[in-house]
Amino acid sequence: MENEMNVMSKAERERIPPHARIRNAKRGSYDREQVWAVLDKGLVAHVGFIDAGRPMVIPMIYARRGDTLYIHGASSTRIIRKVGETAPLSLTVTLIDGLVVARAAFHNSVNYRCAIVHGQARHVTDPDELDEALTLLTDHLLPGRWAESRPVSAKERKATGVLALEVEEAATKVRTGGPVDDEEDYTLPIWAGVVPVVTALGQPLDDGRLAEGAQVPPSIAASRGRFL
Amino acid sequence: MENEMNVMSKAERERIPPHARIRNAKRGSYDREQVWAVLDKGLVAHVGFIDAGRPMVIPMIYARRGDTLYIHGASSTRIIRKVGETAPLSLTVTLIDGLVVARAAFHNSVNYRCAIVHGQARHVTDPDELDEALTLLTDHLLPGRWAESRPVSAKERKATGVLALEVEEAATKVRTGGPVDDEEDYTLPIWAGVVPVVTALGQPLDDGRLAEGAQVPPSIAASRGRFL
Numbered sequence: 352m353e354n355e356m357n358v359m360s361k362a363e364r365e366r367i368p369p370h371a372r373i374r375n376a377k378r379g380s381y382d383r384e385q386v387w388a389v390l391d392k393g394l395v396a397h398v399g400f401i402d403a404g405r406p407m408v409i410p411m412i413y414a415r416r417g418d419t420l421y422i423h424g425a426s427s428t429r430i431i432r433k434v435g436e437t438a439p440l441s442l443t444v445t446l447i448d449g450l451v452v453a454r455a456a457f458h459n460s461v462n463y464r465c466a467i468v469h470g471q472a473r474h475v476t477d478p479d480e481l482d483e484a485l486t487l488l489t490d491h492l493l494p495g496r497w498a499e500s501r502p503v504s505a506k507e508r509k510a511t512g513v514l515a516l517e518v519e520e521a522a523t524k525v526r527t528g529g530p531v532d533d534e535e536d537y538t539l540p541i542w543a544g545v546v547p548v549v550t551a552l553g554q555p556l557d558d559g560r561l562a563e564g565a566q567v568p569p570s571i572a573a574s575r576g577r578f579l
Numbered sequence: 580m581e582n583e584m585n586v587m588s589k590a591e592r593e594r595i596p597p598h599a600r601i602r603n604a605k606r607g608s609y610d611r612e613q614v615w616a617v618l619d620k621g622l623v624a625h626v627g628f629i630d631a632g633r634p635m636v637i638p639m640i641y642a643r644r645g646d647t648l649y650i651h652g653a654s655s656t657r658i659i660r661k662v663g664e665t666a667p668l669s670l671t672v673t674l675i676d677g678l679v680v681a682r683a684a685f686h687n688s689v690n691y692r693c694a695i696v697h698g699q700a701r702h703v704t705d706p707d708e709l710d711e712a713l714t715l716l717t718d719h720l721l722p723g724r725w726a727e728s729r730p731v732s733a734k735e736r737k738a739t740g741v742l743a744l745e746v747e748e749a750a751t752k753v754r755t756g757g758p759v760d761d762e763e764d765y766t767l768p769i770w771a772g773v774v775p776v777v778t779a780l781g782q783p784l785d786d787g788r789l790a791e792g793a794q795v796p797p798s799i800a801a802s803r804g805r806f807l
Contacts, residue, residue, distance in 0.1 A: 370633045394675055394776065395689065397625035399634035405598045406627035408636050408671040410693055443636040447622055450780070452799065456717050456728035457735040461623065465638055489684050493774070500684035501764055507685040529786035536729055540792035544785035546721070546802050548622065552678070553775035558757035564768035571680065574774050 371469050371520030378524050383418075386521040389466035390415050392579055393444035394492060398422055400430050400440050400472070413442065414487035420468065420516040421475065421484040427512030431474045440472040440516050446579055450546040453530035454539050462526050462545065469520040475513040484513045495570040550579040599697050599748030606752050611646075614749040617694035618643050620807055621672035622720060626650055628658050628668050628700070641670065642715035648696065648744040649703065649712040655740030659702045668700040668744050674807055675776045681758035682769040690754050690773065697748040703741040712741045723798040778807040 364372070367381065390396075396413040399406060411424035420442060430440070444466045451460035475481050482503070489497040503511070530543050552574045555567065592600070595609065618624075624641040627634060639652035648670060658668070672694045679688035703709050710731070717725040731739070758771050780802045783795065 370630055370635065394678075395673060395691070397636050397671060397673070399627045399636035401629055401632075401634050402598055404629075405667045405697065406629050406634055406669045407598065408625050408627035408669050408695070410671065410673040410691065412689065439633045441634045441636050443625060443638065445623060445625070445638040447778075450622075450720050450802070452721065452724065452783075454729050455731070455735070456713065456725055457731050457739065459717060459720070459724075459728075461640065461720075463623070463638065467636070469633065485684065489687060492678050492687070492689075493680065496680065496687075497684055499769065500687075501682050501767055501769060503683070503685050507683070511685070537788050538790050539729055540790050540794075541727065541729060542783075542785060542789060542793050542796050542799055544783055544799075546783045546799065547781035548778065549781050550675075550776065550778040553777050555680075555770075555772055555774045557770060557772035560765050561770060562766050562768050565770050566768075568770050571770055571772075571774065574678070 368520060371522060378526055380523045380525070381521070382523070383521060385523045386466045386468065387415065389446060389464045389523055390420070390444055390468075392446060392464075393466075394579065396422065396442045396444045398430070398440065398442050400438065412488055412492065413444075414484070414491035416483070416487055418518045420470075420518060421487055422514045422516060423484075423488050423512070427514050430472060430514060431512060437471055440470060440514075442468045442516060447548045447550070448527070449548050451526070451530050452543055452546060454532045454536040454541040454543045458530055458532050460526060460530065462528070463524075465524045467522055467524070468516065468518050470516045470518050473515040473517065475515050478508070480515075481508060481511070481513060484515070485511065488513070493570045493574055495573070499568045499570055552577040596748060599695075599750060606754055608751045608753070609749070610751070611749060613751045613753075614694045614696065615643065617674060617692045617751055618648070618672055618696075620692075621674060621694075622807065624650065624670045624672045626658070626668065626670050628666065640716055640720070641672075642712070642719035644711070644715055646746045648698075648746060649715055650742045650744060651712075651716050651740070655742050658700060658742060659740060665699055668698055668742075670696045670744060675778070676755070677776050678774040679754070679758050680771055680774060682760045682764040682767050682771045686758055686760050688754060688758065690756070691752075693752045695750055695752070696744065696746050698744045698746050701743040701745065703743050706736070708743075709736060709739070709741060712743070713739065716741070721798045721802055723801070727796045727798055780805045
Protein backbone atom coordinates (compact mmCIF):
# COMPACT_ATOMS: atom_id res chain seq x y z
CA MET A 352 0.00 0.00 0.00
CA GLU A 353 1.32 3.40 -0.95
CA ASN A 354 2.28 5.48 1.99
CA GLU A 355 2.54 9.23 1.77
CA MET A 356 3.77 9.65 5.31
CA ASN A 357 7.05 7.92 4.63
CA VAL A 358 7.98 10.56 2.09
CA MET A 359 6.81 13.48 4.23
CA SER A 360 9.44 15.84 5.61
CA LYS A 361 9.40 17.03 9.21
CA ALA A 362 8.40 20.52 8.02
CA GLU A 363 5.51 19.09 6.04
CA ARG A 364 4.38 17.03 8.99
CA GLU A 365 4.46 20.06 11.25
CA ARG A 366 1.97 21.82 9.01
CA ILE A 367 -0.63 19.17 9.96
CA PRO A 368 -2.45 20.35 13.11
CA PRO A 369 -1.79 18.06 16.11
CA HIS A 370 -5.38 16.76 16.34
CA ALA A 371 -5.19 15.53 12.74
CA ARG A 372 -1.81 13.81 12.91
CA ILE A 373 -1.56 10.05 12.51
CA ARG A 374 0.67 8.55 15.17
CA ASN A 375 1.62 5.30 13.45
CA ALA A 376 3.48 6.53 10.37
CA LYS A 377 3.62 3.03 8.88
CA ARG A 378 -0.16 2.92 8.56
CA GLY A 379 -1.14 6.53 7.93
CA SER A 380 -1.54 8.80 4.96
CA TYR A 381 -2.79 12.32 4.41
CA ASP A 382 -3.40 11.68 0.72
CA ARG A 383 -6.91 12.94 -0.06
CA GLU A 384 -7.50 10.38 -2.82
CA GLN A 385 -7.00 7.60 -0.28
CA VAL A 386 -9.41 9.35 2.11
CA TRP A 387 -12.03 9.64 -0.61
CA ALA A 388 -11.58 5.96 -1.56
CA VAL A 389 -12.51 4.86 1.98
CA LEU A 390 -15.35 7.37 2.32
CA ASP A 391 -16.82 6.38 -1.04
CA LYS A 392 -16.88 2.68 -0.03
CA GLY A 393 -18.43 2.95 3.44
CA LEU A 394 -22.13 2.91 4.25
CA VAL A 395 -22.33 4.67 7.61
CA ALA A 396 -20.02 7.17 9.32
CA HIS A 397 -19.48 7.69 13.02
CA VAL A 398 -19.86 11.42 13.59
CA GLY A 399 -18.24 13.00 16.63
CA PHE A 400 -19.28 16.25 18.27
CA ILE A 401 -19.16 17.81 21.71
CA ASP A 402 -22.42 18.27 23.61
CA ALA A 403 -22.21 20.04 26.97
CA GLY A 404 -18.60 19.01 27.42
CA ARG A 405 -19.20 15.38 26.51
CA PRO A 406 -17.92 13.51 23.47
CA MET A 407 -20.81 12.18 21.37
CA VAL A 408 -20.44 9.53 18.66
CA ILE A 409 -23.46 8.81 16.48
CA PRO A 410 -23.80 6.70 13.32
CA MET A 411 -25.06 8.72 10.38
CA ILE A 412 -25.61 8.42 6.64
CA TYR A 413 -23.20 10.50 4.59
CA ALA A 414 -22.15 11.35 1.06
CA ARG A 415 -19.37 13.34 -0.55
CA ARG A 416 -19.01 15.93 -3.28
CA GLY A 417 -15.41 17.04 -3.60
CA ASP A 418 -14.18 18.35 -0.25
CA THR A 419 -17.69 18.62 1.17
CA LEU A 420 -19.36 15.83 3.12
CA TYR A 421 -23.10 15.79 3.69
CA ILE A 422 -24.42 13.97 6.73
CA HIS A 423 -27.94 13.09 7.65
CA GLY A 424 -29.67 11.27 10.45
CA ALA A 425 -32.07 11.62 13.33
CA SER A 426 -29.44 13.65 15.14
CA SER A 427 -28.74 16.26 12.45
CA THR A 428 -31.07 18.79 14.00
CA ARG A 429 -29.70 18.02 17.45
CA ILE A 430 -26.16 18.67 16.28
CA ILE A 431 -27.24 21.92 14.62
CA ARG A 432 -29.07 23.04 17.74
CA LYS A 433 -26.39 21.97 20.20
CA VAL A 434 -23.12 22.78 18.52
CA GLY A 435 -24.18 25.67 16.34
CA GLU A 436 -22.69 26.61 13.04
CA THR A 437 -19.03 26.83 13.84
CA ALA A 438 -18.36 24.00 16.24
CA PRO A 439 -15.80 21.36 15.32
CA LEU A 440 -17.11 18.09 13.96
CA SER A 441 -15.30 14.87 13.13
CA LEU A 442 -16.32 11.96 10.98
CA THR A 443 -14.80 8.49 10.92
CA VAL A 444 -15.52 5.68 8.46
CA THR A 445 -14.03 2.28 9.19
CA LEU A 446 -14.05 -0.76 6.92
CA ILE A 447 -13.02 -3.99 8.68
CA ASP A 448 -11.18 -6.42 6.40
CA GLY A 449 -9.93 -9.18 8.66
CA LEU A 450 -8.91 -10.47 12.05
CA VAL A 451 -5.13 -10.84 12.16
CA VAL A 452 -4.31 -13.86 14.29
CA ALA A 453 -0.72 -14.14 15.45
CA ARG A 454 1.10 -16.91 17.27
CA ALA A 455 1.60 -14.50 20.17
CA ALA A 456 -1.57 -12.92 21.57
CA PHE A 457 0.34 -9.63 21.80
CA HIS A 458 0.68 -9.45 18.01
CA ASN A 459 -2.99 -9.98 17.19
CA SER A 460 -4.39 -7.14 15.13
CA VAL A 461 -7.18 -6.16 12.77
CA ASN A 462 -6.92 -5.37 9.07
CA TYR A 463 -8.94 -2.26 8.32
CA ARG A 464 -9.25 0.86 6.24
CA CYS A 465 -10.21 3.96 8.21
CA ALA A 466 -10.74 7.57 7.15
CA ILE A 467 -10.80 10.30 9.79
CA VAL A 468 -12.01 13.76 8.83
CA HIS A 469 -12.10 17.02 10.79
CA GLY A 470 -14.02 20.12 9.90
CA GLN A 471 -16.85 22.44 10.85
CA ALA A 472 -20.56 21.78 10.67
CA ARG A 473 -22.79 23.94 8.49
CA HIS A 474 -26.57 23.59 8.28
CA VAL A 475 -27.65 23.17 4.64
CA THR A 476 -30.43 25.67 4.00
CA ASP A 477 -30.02 26.64 0.34
CA PRO A 478 -32.78 24.73 -1.53
CA ASP A 479 -30.56 23.79 -4.49
CA GLU A 480 -27.76 22.57 -2.24
CA LEU A 481 -30.26 20.65 -0.12
CA ASP A 482 -31.66 18.90 -3.21
CA GLU A 483 -28.19 18.00 -4.37
CA ALA A 484 -27.25 16.78 -0.89
CA LEU A 485 -30.35 14.55 -0.72
CA THR A 486 -29.55 13.15 -4.16
CA LEU A 487 -25.98 12.40 -3.11
CA LEU A 488 -27.08 10.84 0.20
CA THR A 489 -29.54 8.53 -1.59
CA ASP A 490 -27.16 7.56 -4.37
CA HIS A 491 -24.23 6.99 -1.97
CA LEU A 492 -26.02 3.94 -0.56
CA LEU A 493 -27.57 2.78 -3.86
CA PRO A 494 -26.18 4.52 -6.94
CA GLY A 495 -29.00 5.64 -9.23
CA ARG A 496 -31.78 5.21 -6.67
CA TRP A 497 -32.67 8.93 -6.47
CA ALA A 498 -33.89 9.03 -10.07
CA GLU A 499 -36.04 5.94 -9.51
CA SER A 500 -37.80 7.27 -6.39
CA ARG A 501 -40.88 9.37 -5.84
CA PRO A 502 -39.38 12.88 -5.62
CA VAL A 503 -39.07 14.73 -2.32
CA SER A 504 -41.94 17.12 -1.63
CA ALA A 505 -41.54 20.66 -0.36
CA LYS A 506 -42.89 19.56 3.02
CA GLU A 507 -40.46 16.63 3.23
CA ARG A 508 -37.56 18.85 2.22
CA LYS A 509 -38.42 21.18 5.08
CA ALA A 510 -38.45 18.27 7.53
CA THR A 511 -35.00 17.00 6.51
CA GLY A 512 -31.97 18.18 8.47
CA VAL A 513 -28.76 17.90 6.48
CA LEU A 514 -25.37 19.06 7.67
CA ALA A 515 -22.43 19.94 5.48
CA LEU A 516 -18.93 19.24 6.74
CA GLU A 517 -16.21 21.11 4.88
CA VAL A 518 -13.15 18.88 5.14
CA GLU A 519 -10.28 20.77 6.75
CA GLU A 520 -8.03 17.89 7.74
CA ALA A 521 -8.26 14.27 6.69
CA ALA A 522 -6.18 11.15 6.97
CA THR A 523 -6.41 7.42 6.45
CA LYS A 524 -5.14 4.60 8.61
CA VAL A 525 -4.83 1.23 6.92
CA ARG A 526 -3.53 -2.14 8.02
CA THR A 527 -3.17 -4.98 5.52
CA GLY A 528 -1.43 -8.34 5.39
CA GLY A 529 -0.78 -11.21 7.75
CA PRO A 530 0.44 -11.29 11.34
CA VAL A 531 3.97 -10.22 12.21
CA ASP A 532 5.27 -12.50 14.95
CA ASP A 533 8.57 -12.44 16.78
CA GLU A 534 11.09 -14.43 14.75
CA GLU A 535 11.60 -17.09 17.43
CA ASP A 536 7.84 -17.79 17.60
CA TYR A 537 7.62 -19.12 14.03
CA THR A 538 8.78 -22.52 15.25
CA LEU A 539 5.81 -22.83 17.61
CA PRO A 540 3.08 -25.25 16.44
CA ILE A 541 0.46 -22.49 16.64
CA TRP A 542 -1.82 -21.59 13.74
CA ALA A 543 -1.51 -17.98 12.52
CA GLY A 544 -3.06 -16.07 9.66
CA VAL A 545 -6.02 -13.90 8.78
CA VAL A 546 -9.74 -14.50 9.24
CA PRO A 547 -11.38 -12.36 6.55
CA VAL A 548 -14.27 -10.13 7.58
CA VAL A 549 -16.59 -9.68 4.64
CA THR A 550 -19.36 -7.11 4.36
CA ALA A 551 -21.57 -7.40 1.32
CA LEU A 552 -25.04 -6.46 0.10
CA GLY A 553 -27.34 -9.46 -0.17
CA GLN A 554 -30.33 -10.38 -2.27
CA PRO A 555 -32.95 -7.58 -2.24
CA LEU A 556 -36.25 -8.50 -0.58
CA ASP A 557 -39.34 -6.55 -1.66
CA ASP A 558 -41.75 -5.37 1.03
CA GLY A 559 -44.68 -7.47 -0.17
CA ARG A 560 -46.73 -4.44 -1.15
CA LEU A 561 -45.41 -3.78 -4.67
CA ALA A 562 -47.90 -2.27 -7.11
CA GLU A 563 -48.45 -3.95 -10.46
CA GLY A 564 -45.58 -3.14 -12.78
CA ALA A 565 -43.04 -2.50 -10.02
CA GLN A 566 -39.93 -4.26 -11.30
CA VAL A 567 -36.52 -4.62 -9.70
CA PRO A 568 -34.84 -1.43 -10.98
CA PRO A 569 -31.16 -1.09 -12.00
CA SER A 570 -30.05 0.41 -8.67
CA ILE A 571 -31.38 -2.56 -6.73
CA ALA A 572 -30.26 -5.19 -9.23
CA ALA A 573 -26.73 -3.73 -9.19
CA SER A 574 -26.55 -3.80 -5.40
CA ARG A 575 -26.68 -7.60 -5.16
CA GLY A 576 -23.32 -9.01 -4.20
CA ARG A 577 -21.68 -5.58 -3.90
CA PHE A 578 -18.77 -5.73 -1.48
CA LEU A 579 -17.50 -3.00 0.79
CA MET B 580 -38.49 -5.72 19.23
CA GLU B 581 -39.14 -5.01 22.86
CA ASN B 582 -39.04 -1.36 23.64
CA GLU B 583 -38.39 -0.14 27.14
CA MET B 584 -38.88 3.51 26.31
CA ASN B 585 -42.52 3.05 25.53
CA VAL B 586 -43.20 1.93 29.09
CA MET B 587 -41.02 4.61 30.69
CA SER B 588 -42.71 7.34 32.69
CA LYS B 589 -41.75 10.99 32.34
CA ALA B 590 -40.12 10.84 35.78
CA GLU B 591 -38.08 7.80 34.79
CA ARG B 592 -37.00 9.49 31.59
CA GLU B 593 -35.91 12.59 33.48
CA ARG B 594 -33.51 10.52 35.55
CA ILE B 595 -31.52 9.80 32.36
CA PRO B 596 -28.96 12.61 31.91
CA PRO B 597 -29.65 14.68 28.77
CA HIS B 598 -26.53 13.53 26.90
CA ALA B 599 -27.59 9.90 27.22
CA ARG B 600 -31.23 10.33 26.16
CA ILE B 601 -32.43 8.72 22.96
CA ARG B 602 -34.46 11.14 20.89
CA ASN B 603 -36.48 8.70 18.80
CA ALA B 604 -38.48 6.83 21.41
CA LYS B 605 -39.73 4.29 18.85
CA ARG B 606 -36.20 3.01 18.29
CA GLY B 607 -34.48 3.45 21.62
CA SER B 608 -34.04 1.45 24.78
CA TYR B 609 -32.07 1.86 27.99
CA ASP B 610 -32.27 -1.84 28.74
CA ARG B 611 -28.74 -2.99 29.62
CA GLU B 612 -29.27 -6.53 28.30
CA GLN B 613 -30.00 -5.07 24.87
CA VAL B 614 -26.88 -2.89 25.10
CA TRP B 615 -24.75 -5.91 26.01
CA ALA B 616 -26.24 -7.93 23.13
CA VAL B 617 -25.05 -5.34 20.59
CA LEU B 618 -21.66 -4.87 22.26
CA ASP B 619 -21.06 -8.62 22.43
CA LYS B 620 -21.75 -9.00 18.68
CA GLY B 621 -19.63 -6.14 17.30
CA LEU B 622 -15.96 -6.35 16.33
CA VAL B 623 -14.78 -2.76 16.58
CA ALA B 624 -16.07 0.23 18.55
CA HIS B 625 -15.85 3.90 17.68
CA VAL B 626 -14.47 5.62 20.75
CA GLY B 627 -15.11 9.32 21.26
CA PHE B 628 -13.05 11.67 23.39
CA ILE B 629 -12.19 15.34 23.48
CA ASP B 630 -8.66 16.43 22.61
CA ALA B 631 -7.86 20.13 22.93
CA GLY B 632 -11.49 21.08 22.41
CA ARG B 633 -11.97 18.85 19.38
CA PRO B 634 -14.15 15.75 19.10
CA MET B 635 -12.07 12.68 18.24
CA VAL B 636 -13.54 9.40 16.98
CA ILE B 637 -11.21 6.43 16.67
CA PRO B 638 -11.92 2.75 15.93
CA MET B 639 -10.70 0.48 18.70
CA ILE B 640 -10.89 -3.14 19.80
CA TYR B 641 -13.01 -3.68 22.88
CA ALA B 642 -14.39 -6.32 25.21
CA ARG B 643 -16.81 -6.40 28.10
CA ARG B 644 -16.98 -7.87 31.57
CA GLY B 645 -20.20 -6.90 33.31
CA ASP B 646 -20.50 -3.10 33.40
CA THR B 647 -16.83 -2.60 32.49
CA LEU B 648 -15.61 -2.23 28.93
CA TYR B 649 -11.94 -2.65 28.05
CA ILE B 650 -10.62 -0.85 25.00
CA HIS B 651 -7.33 -1.18 23.25
CA GLY B 652 -5.67 0.29 20.20
CA ALA B 653 -2.82 2.43 19.00
CA SER B 654 -4.54 5.42 20.57
CA SER B 655 -4.98 4.06 24.10
CA THR B 656 -1.88 5.77 25.39
CA ARG B 657 -2.80 8.97 23.57
CA ILE B 658 -6.21 8.99 25.21
CA ILE B 659 -4.66 8.34 28.62
CA ARG B 660 -2.13 11.12 28.10
CA LYS B 661 -4.53 13.64 26.62
CA VAL B 662 -7.74 13.21 28.53
CA GLY B 663 -6.37 11.94 31.82
CA GLU B 664 -8.09 9.67 34.24
CA THR B 665 -11.41 11.38 34.72
CA ALA B 666 -12.34 12.74 31.32
CA PRO B 667 -15.59 11.63 29.74
CA LEU B 668 -15.38 8.92 27.10
CA SER B 669 -18.05 7.53 24.82
CA LEU B 670 -18.15 4.30 22.86
CA THR B 671 -20.47 3.43 19.99
CA VAL B 672 -20.88 0.06 18.30
CA THR B 673 -23.03 -0.10 15.18
CA LEU B 674 -24.14 -3.22 13.32
CA ILE B 675 -25.61 -2.48 9.87
CA ASP B 676 -28.36 -4.92 8.86
CA GLY B 677 -29.87 -3.52 5.69
CA LEU B 678 -30.60 -0.63 3.38
CA VAL B 679 -34.27 0.26 3.62
CA VAL B 680 -35.45 1.34 0.20
CA ALA B 681 -38.78 3.18 0.08
CA ARG B 682 -40.90 4.31 -2.84
CA ALA B 683 -40.29 7.90 -1.71
CA ALA B 684 -36.65 8.93 -1.35
CA PHE B 685 -37.62 10.74 1.85
CA HIS B 686 -38.52 7.45 3.55
CA ASN B 687 -35.27 5.62 2.77
CA SER B 688 -33.59 4.41 5.92
CA VAL B 689 -31.07 1.92 7.27
CA ASN B 690 -31.73 -1.10 9.49
CA TYR B 691 -29.17 -1.20 12.25
CA ARG B 692 -28.43 -2.08 15.85
CA CYS B 693 -26.42 0.53 17.72
CA ALA B 694 -25.20 0.70 21.30
CA ILE B 695 -24.03 4.03 22.73
CA VAL B 696 -22.18 4.06 26.04
CA HIS B 697 -20.97 6.95 28.19
CA GLY B 698 -18.51 6.74 31.04
CA GLN B 699 -15.08 7.68 32.27
CA ALA B 700 -11.72 6.37 31.14
CA ARG B 701 -9.44 4.59 33.57
CA HIS B 702 -5.96 3.33 32.75
CA VAL B 703 -5.64 -0.37 33.60
CA THR B 704 -2.47 -0.75 35.67
CA ASP B 705 -3.24 -3.63 38.03
CA PRO B 706 -1.39 -6.68 36.58
CA ASP B 707 -4.24 -9.12 37.25
CA GLU B 708 -6.83 -6.81 35.74
CA LEU B 709 -4.57 -6.18 32.74
CA ASP B 710 -4.18 -9.93 32.14
CA GLU B 711 -7.91 -10.42 32.36
CA ALA B 712 -8.53 -7.47 30.04
CA LEU B 713 -6.09 -8.85 27.44
CA THR B 714 -7.76 -12.26 27.66
CA LEU B 715 -11.18 -10.68 27.16
CA LEU B 716 -9.96 -8.50 24.26
CA THR B 717 -8.48 -11.52 22.46
CA ASP B 718 -11.46 -13.78 23.07
CA HIS B 719 -13.98 -11.08 22.10
CA LEU B 720 -12.80 -11.32 18.49
CA LEU B 721 -12.16 -15.08 18.47
CA PRO B 722 -13.59 -16.93 21.49
CA GLY B 723 -11.01 -19.30 22.92
CA ARG B 724 -8.03 -17.81 21.10
CA TRP B 725 -6.23 -16.58 24.22
CA ALA B 726 -5.63 -20.10 25.52
CA GLU B 727 -4.24 -21.20 22.13
CA SER B 728 -1.71 -18.35 21.84
CA ARG B 729 1.84 -17.89 23.04
CA PRO B 730 1.31 -16.10 26.37
CA VAL B 731 2.01 -12.39 26.80
CA SER B 732 5.46 -11.68 28.22
CA ALA B 733 6.17 -9.19 30.98
CA LYS B 734 7.75 -6.84 28.44
CA GLU B 735 4.74 -7.06 26.11
CA ARG B 736 2.35 -6.50 29.00
CA LYS B 737 4.22 -3.31 29.85
CA ALA B 738 3.95 -2.11 26.24
CA THR B 739 0.18 -2.63 26.07
CA GLY B 740 -2.09 0.30 26.86
CA VAL B 741 -5.56 -0.80 27.92
CA LEU B 742 -8.32 1.53 29.07
CA ALA B 743 -11.27 0.58 31.20
CA LEU B 744 -14.58 2.35 30.66
CA GLU B 745 -17.01 1.98 33.53
CA VAL B 746 -20.45 2.21 31.93
CA GLU B 747 -22.44 5.03 33.49
CA GLU B 748 -25.14 5.49 30.86
CA ALA B 749 -25.99 3.22 27.97
CA ALA B 750 -28.70 2.91 25.37
CA THR B 751 -29.48 1.10 22.16
CA LYS B 752 -31.04 2.39 18.99
CA VAL B 753 -32.44 -0.22 16.64
CA ARG B 754 -34.35 -0.08 13.36
CA THR B 755 -35.80 -3.24 11.85
CA GLY B 756 -38.32 -4.09 9.14
CA GLY B 757 -39.25 -2.79 5.74
CA PRO B 758 -39.85 0.73 4.46
CA VAL B 759 -42.82 2.76 5.68
CA ASP B 760 -44.16 4.76 2.77
CA ASP B 761 -47.01 7.26 2.67
CA GLU B 762 -50.25 5.37 2.07
CA GLU B 763 -50.94 7.02 -1.31
CA ASP B 764 -47.49 5.98 -2.62
CA TYR B 765 -48.21 2.24 -2.46
CA THR B 766 -49.96 2.45 -5.83
CA LEU B 767 -46.79 3.74 -7.53
CA PRO B 768 -44.97 1.18 -9.72
CA ILE B 769 -41.75 1.67 -7.73
CA TRP B 770 -39.84 -1.22 -6.16
CA ALA B 771 -39.45 -0.99 -2.38
CA GLY B 772 -37.96 -3.31 0.20
CA VAL B 773 -34.75 -4.09 2.02
CA VAL B 774 -31.27 -4.79 0.66
CA PRO B 775 -29.61 -6.90 3.38
CA VAL B 776 -26.14 -5.89 4.52
CA VAL B 777 -24.30 -8.99 5.69
CA THR B 778 -21.07 -9.02 7.68
CA ALA B 779 -19.53 -12.43 8.24
CA LEU B 780 -16.20 -14.05 8.97
CA GLY B 781 -14.78 -15.90 5.98
CA GLN B 782 -12.49 -18.86 5.49
CA PRO B 783 -9.31 -18.52 7.57
CA LEU B 784 -6.09 -18.15 5.55
CA ASP B 785 -2.86 -19.20 7.22
CA ASP B 786 0.18 -16.98 6.84
CA GLY B 787 2.28 -19.50 4.92
CA ARG B 788 4.79 -19.86 7.73
CA LEU B 789 3.11 -22.50 9.89
CA ALA B 790 5.44 -24.79 11.81
CA GLU B 791 4.99 -28.53 11.52
CA GLY B 792 2.07 -29.68 13.61
CA ALA B 793 0.26 -26.30 13.55
CA GLN B 794 -3.35 -27.31 12.99
CA VAL B 795 -6.41 -25.13 12.59
CA PRO B 796 -7.46 -24.77 16.25
CA PRO B 797 -11.05 -24.68 17.57
CA SER B 798 -11.19 -20.84 17.80
CA ILE B 799 -10.31 -20.46 14.14
CA ALA B 800 -12.45 -23.36 12.92
CA ALA B 801 -15.45 -21.94 14.78
CA SER B 802 -15.01 -18.48 13.27
CA ARG B 803 -15.78 -19.61 9.73
CA GLY B 804 -19.18 -18.39 8.64
CA ARG B 805 -19.84 -16.53 11.91
CA PHE B 806 -22.26 -13.67 11.32
CA LEU B 807 -22.43 -10.36 13.11
